[in-house]
């Protein structure tokens with residue numbers, strides 16, 4: 001498997017052995033229903049207090065929500081989708097020039113999740129980029145397609161602005177000053193995964209990505225508008241999140257769970273694959289500054305409550321996260337205080 005992507009342009013007729021999950025760990029599609037009440041929040045109009053209340057309710061009840069009227073121009077989104085699709089349709093030899101299995105690399109094409117640590121592989125290729133500061137990282141980005149840097153750079157800038165606005169709403173929804181969470185998170189990094197899930201010959205035997213939570217603060221996910229695949233764990237059941245037109249899916253990551261002192265949940269989610277059409281999703285991750293100490297603000301520790309989590313830096317957390325399989329126990333468990 002080492003050094004192999006699955007987006008070769010050749011259609012597989014049988015799932016290779018190394019992707020087959022044990023019987024008790026398969027997607028089991030039949031009990032998964034579509035989630036009909038995913039909160040869709042219009043953040044572009046209306047009363048600020050109402051928007052942060054809607055966001056707070058969604059963070060508490062679901063750990064995710066969708067936003068519309070979000071301010072990222074439609075043209076910027078379309079160009080991002082176009083260039084992401086074109087990148088994965090490049091000849092495999094061209095893509096393989098960027099291949100690496102080293103999670104420390106700031107730009108790499110890779111496959112599955114953590115090829116060197118995992119026992120079973122996942123039906124996904126991905127291009128992972130560090131995106132902030134843009135002028136530091138974009139020089140190492142792909143140059144094929146020729147407009148890659150321009151289109152992806154514009155997208156990253158717009159999505160970062162959206163993420164910051166959402167963090168302000170989340171801060172207010174916890175009863176904190178608008179800037180409070182942003183100031184604890186420090187100068188946030190931004191990473192992006194352009195996920196490509198090729199057509200899979202036996203989708204019931206494997207995952208695109210198995211259930212996981214995101215290690216960062218906030219994830220802004222652009223779903224494929226035509227092909228579903230995202231599922232979220234809600235009240236102990238997996239539910240399918242149908243793409244909603246012109247919306248982003250916002251996931252609460254582990255760091256917001258920690259900073260909210262456990263009030264908001266970092267949502268378990270996974271990607272399933274299908275045998276008809278390839279799927280693309282584009283995840284943008286806002287990540288705390290490496291040296292910021294992640295500790296729930298004092299304002300949230302009151303009425304005799306205690307800090308649920310230890311104080312730690314994001315460097316410590318990220319190292320732990322990548323030292324494991326994706327689908328092991330929640331990484332935050334390692335950072336819990338004894339209660």
Ligand SMILES: O=C(O)CCC(=O)C(=O)O
Nearest residue numbers: 193195229230271281283
């Ligand atoms: O493809 C999806 O819908 C989910 C992607 C995801 O969870 C990730 O990139 O971490």
